[in-house]
Amino acid sequence: MQHAVESTTAPASSAQAPQASPESSRSDLRGMSFAAASASLAPVQLKGAQAAGTLSSAQVASAVRYNRGRGLSAAQWRSIQKTVGSAADGVVGPNTVRAVARWQASHHLGADGMVGPQTLGKLNAGAGGSTGGGGGGAKLTASQVSAAVRYNQGRGFSSTTVKTIQKAVGSGADGVIGPNTVRAIAAWQANHGLSADGKVGPATAGKLGVKAGGGAPVNGSRSQKLSYAKQHAVAIGLRITSTTGGKHAPNSYHYSGRAVDVAGSASKMRQFYWDMHAMRPTELFYDPCGGVKHGQDIGAIGGHNDHVHVAF
Ligand SMILES: [Zn+2]
The missing domain is CATH 1.10.101 (Muramoyl-pentapeptide Carboxypeptidase; domain 1)
Incomplete structure (x- = not known):
């Protein structure tokens, strides 16, 4: 469900965009500075008071034409779209314009949906200069x-x-x-x-300047972390199935009191895995999520489908 919130932005479709001609718009800009182009093409600066998403269809169409006339590449638009949180297809349509307006409103800019010099400057500052080309660090698979x-x-x-x-x-x-x-x-x-x-x-x-929640002792001692792991497992509804006892591999951390096994529903084991993952454990095994050994992600090791093993 968490993913759905961000993916509700419908893809900006060139099909539904007003058929402004980028070529004719761009020709208007030829030989002009961005500032001059911005002054001549921006009919209204709405000065931030404009609530997000309340642009009229005429304002949206005007902003689409303006943005297409900026001469930015598809890669630059994808980068802008990623920053403002719209579908990154590299095509400027109404959805991109509305996302730009929302982003402007939250960045104290006139929420007109137009990527003028000021907005572009702030986008560059916020997105690591990636709108200036190259895409910066946004190339995750x-x-x-x-x-x-x-x-x-x-x-x-x-x-x-x-x-x-x-x-x-x-x-x-x-x-x-x-x-x-x-x-x-x-x-x-x-x-x-x-x-x-x-x-x-x-x-x-x-x-x-932010802190992880939940009181996890990310920088605590091994025993503090293990103690938190047990409390946290119980707190989210898992049960502890093994600590120092039971049957484990000969050199298992269980025998030195550094490990705990917990079990319960798949979704809670998944949550527990990632909560523990954030605490940089020595070992963490839950095959559906992967595995960690000496702090390194090593993938699933097998034999850990029905419980999570964590050691600090
Ligand atoms: Zn174990």
């Missing part, structure tokens, strides 16, 4: 995006914290981390000297 969505969702951020993150990275601030947020995070990371993986891990959270 679909599986990297979904892994980052799960990782971020497992961090226990409150909805308020997620909104703070979204405003900082320039994605739609709806309080839910989905694919568009992850791509905006990756672009922001690339612009801040961080690994552009879209995951709000400790370094990114620190730079954003």
Whole structure:
């Protein structure tokens, strides 16, 4: 359900866009500076008071023509679309214009849907300069995006914290981390000297000035982390199936009191996996989600379909 929130933005379809001619618009711009072009083509500056999504159809059509006349490449538009949270198809239509207007409204810009010099400048600042070409750090694969969505969702951020993150990275601030947020995070990371993986891990959270929720002792001792793991498992409705006892591999961390096995519904085991993943465990095994050994993601190891094993 979390994904659905961000994907409700319908794809901006060139078919439904008014048939403005980019060529004739662009010819109007020839030889003019962006500032001059902006002044001549922007009929009204709505000064931020315009609520998102309340542009009239004439204003939308006008903004579509204006944006198409800006001479930006499809790659640049995809980057802008990612930042403003609309479908990144590289084609400027009404949906992109409305998403731009919403983004402008939340960035104290005139919410007219037109990507003029001021909006473009702010988009560049927020998206790591990626609208200037190249796409910056926004080139995650679909599986990297979904892994980052799960990782971020497992961090226990409150909805308020997620909104703070979204405003900082320039994605739609709806309080839910989905694919568009992850791509905006990756672009922001690339612009801040961080690994552009879209995951709000400790370094990114620190730079954003946000904290993971849930009271997880991410920087605590092994025993603090293990103790939290047991409490957290019970708190979310899982049961502890093994601590130091039971039958395990000969050198298992269970025998040194560093591991716990928990079991319950698949969705809760999944949640637990990603909550533990955010705590950088020594070992973490749950085959449907993957596995971690000495802090490295190693994929599923087998034999862990019906319980989650975690060791610190
Ligand atoms: Zn185990």
